[in-house]
Amino acid sequence: MLAKLGMSSAIAEIADGKLQIEPGDKDVLFIDSDLNVTVETGGAEPSRCLPVIGIVGVEAPSRLRSLMQLGATATLRKPVHRAAVYSALFVGINEFRRRRYLADRLEQHERRRLLRKSLVKAVLVVMQRTGADHSAAYDLLRRESMRSRQSIEDFCETFIQANGPELDEPETTVGTTKTYAKKP
Incomplete structure (x- = not known):
């Protein structure tokens, strides 16, 4: 059925109960829940790398849990019927x-x-x-971020790095009134 859909298949080598997959190497991973293997993808979660379709023979909770932990997005029931492959691929990939x-x-x-x-x-x-209130200051920053075609957060991060957070540091406190001095 995979050949009719224009797909090729390859059987991966399992060493010490681990399946090594390089991200971007394959398009879909079909994994048999009866094998009880772990999938290693070089640091990234398998569910972030490629669609995982589980092939389920025995519906034991531990085997279903291991498929969910691998990020299975669809399942095929054993024995696999040709008609079920396309719908599993469609659901799994989407x-x-x-x-x-x-x-x-x-x-x-x-x-x-x-x-x-x-x-x-x-x-x-x-x-x-500028002596502006917080609304006017925010509007000014928003306009400048739009002009530079950046999100306001990215623009402000760049603004702070370029200009420094030149806020006045408290120097003395008199009662409840604070006196501020400009940073050198």
């Missing part, structure tokens, strides 16, 4: 793409969340230098 898209988005949002600290520092620097 689910892999969906998971990959969501994981990439999550990483992007996490990266932007970590850069929010630079955004706050940049707003404070602009407020101090």
Whole structure:
């Protein structure tokens, strides 16, 4: 059936209960849950490298769990019928793409969340230098980031690195009023 779909297949060598796969080397991994092997992909999770389709003979919870830990996005039941291969490939590849898209988005949002600290520092620097309120300072930074075709977080990170967080450091405190001195 794989040949009719324009795919070629190869049987991987298993050494010491481990299957070595280089990312980008293959397009889809079919793995038999009855073999009880671990998959090594050179640092990346198998579920991040390629779609994994599990071939299930015995539906023991431990074997199903090991398939889920490998990132199986579809399954085929033994004995494998030709008609089930296409639908398993369709579901497995599309689910892999969906998971990959969501994981990439999550990483992007996490990266932007970590850069929010630079955004706050940049707003404070602009407020101090221009005397503007926080809304006007944010709008100024947003306009400049759009002009430079960067996200506001990336722009503020670059802004802080280039200009330094030249916020005044507290020098003395008088009651509840703080006196600030400019950094040299």
